[in-house]
Amino acid sequence: MLLWKEMPMEMGNRTTVQEFTLEGFPAIQNLGKVFFLVHLLAYLTSIVSNAIIVTITCADSRLHTPMYFFLSIFSCLECGIISAVIPKLLIIFLLNMQTISLSACFIQAFVTVFLGSAVFFLIAVMSLDRYVAICKPLHYPTIMNPKTCILLVTACFTLPFPLITGLVVKVSQLSFCGPHVIPHFFCDLGPLIHLSCSNTSSTETLAFVLTSFILLTSLIITTIAYSNIVVTILRLPSVREKQKAFSTCSSHLIVLSLMYGSCVFIYVKPKQTNRLDSNREAALVNTVVTPLLNPVIYTLRNKQVHQALRETMCRMKISR
Template sequence: MLTEMENRTSVQEFTLEGFPTIQHLGKVLFLVHLLAYLASTAGNAIIVTITCADSRLHTPMYLFLSIFSFVECGVVSAVITKLLVIFLLGRQTISFPACFIQAFVFLFLGAAAFFLIAVMSLDQYVAICKPLHYPTIMNPKTCFLLVTACFALAFPLITGLLVKVSLLSFCGPHVIPHFFCELGRLIHLSCSDTRSVEMLALILALFIIFTSIIITIIAYSNIVVTIMQLPSAKEKKKAFSTCSSHLIVLSLMYGSCVFIYVKPKQTNTLDSNREADIVNTVVTPLLNPVIYTLWNKQVHQALRETIC
């Protein structure tokens, strides 16, 4: 049995290619990404801390925002910490189990983030379209169930996919042309028949992304209709400003996904994917706390009072 397992998977570790064309700038890139990582983690941690500490922010919207910020910290930590090691020490190898753990954390938290975005859209819909019923609909029990559903739905989907990928045979090349254990690159390294796994991965990706997008589109379509029916321009402006930060974060997340999966075949897909994943794993988690802090008056006021 042991011999069979060894024959099935002879690769014990993988090599992350990183960014070979600019690898000579490792120290500079390490400093840049370290500062971005620290700023992103600190920004999201501040949002979580302020939401917990300030009683005025103990509302469903800020509960979802704080959980989303916590998830963002997990996503960026799962990927960037290894990239920092590559830039600083040049250690590009990663063990077989560690690679799959990294892929799982990234995909699980990423899927949960997309579901949370959809839940935040629903929260905005209820707040703007049904303000009188908002306290009744978005009660603590409902919020708890919605958050739990985001993680409970993401966990079996990603776990099942990763288990299926881990059962593939890896006996050939071990170099992953990326800066982290991206699932698509892992599948392509297998010497097994990967058609069923690739189809499963595509179906799950479409399900997660389009479920979030469809819920968001439906929610914001109703929001726009409701706002346009408001009598005064001041009320319209106030309503739009309420969801402006959320719309910007939506654009960043969905835009980077479209950039990865929907682009002309003749482009350099490898480099483009790395750039888009840098946006997903570094830029977006860095900008999210800034966006929510600057556009949200309550968070801005709570932050200012805490600093003072």
């Protein structure tokens, strides 16, 4: 099988890689069809469940609130990330077709990192929303008005775009003239930098600084917001009020714990060498497990969503 193509370079006898090979999970290669079915089921479940959240939020006027607006955007981003990664992984499991072109690899890397960055900024925005709702309830409708919500979501996309675009362009300018096997199941920037035969010290530093800035900025905002939320909740007079306030934040805390834990483990490291194998498992949590669990976590104890879903299903039955 042709795993990579060669093209003469102007300087020296080096060749430039035109295709990469995604290694996937070689330890379970003989169980490819089983894992294809498992991941296909997880992918379809994630897409359908996130689509249901978006549909119900749009259809039911009672859910036209900032919290559900942000949650629907969050669901759309989750669908985008897994759709950029999982289909290729399914092809690897089913057909063992591991090659990916240079351009497709960088497109996949850009989409996953950009959407992932937008997710973390959105998580910070959702934390601020919960802070205003719990700590300043009387001013909540005024502060979190539709215009503010749209501006915050726009900022979640516009802030990381130039940062991630610049980083991906810088990585794409590196020379890839030797190893072509990416020890991962998708094109991530860390493994790509590691494969380059150029001097990658400045690129690694830039990647570390940018990813640290995005993750830590989001984490700091979230931590400050929830520190104030905890203080406010502890001052509430009744136990019932405290439980109700905590219940509105518990699902968000579970989701952000999963995401921050895995992403800090993957990206906030100055060097990627000798750590790529462990990154694969952490990335699997972010791209398969978390998008599958998020809709369940956010809606499991949410009576408003349950009621809206029941009423929507009843209307569908009546229309038939």
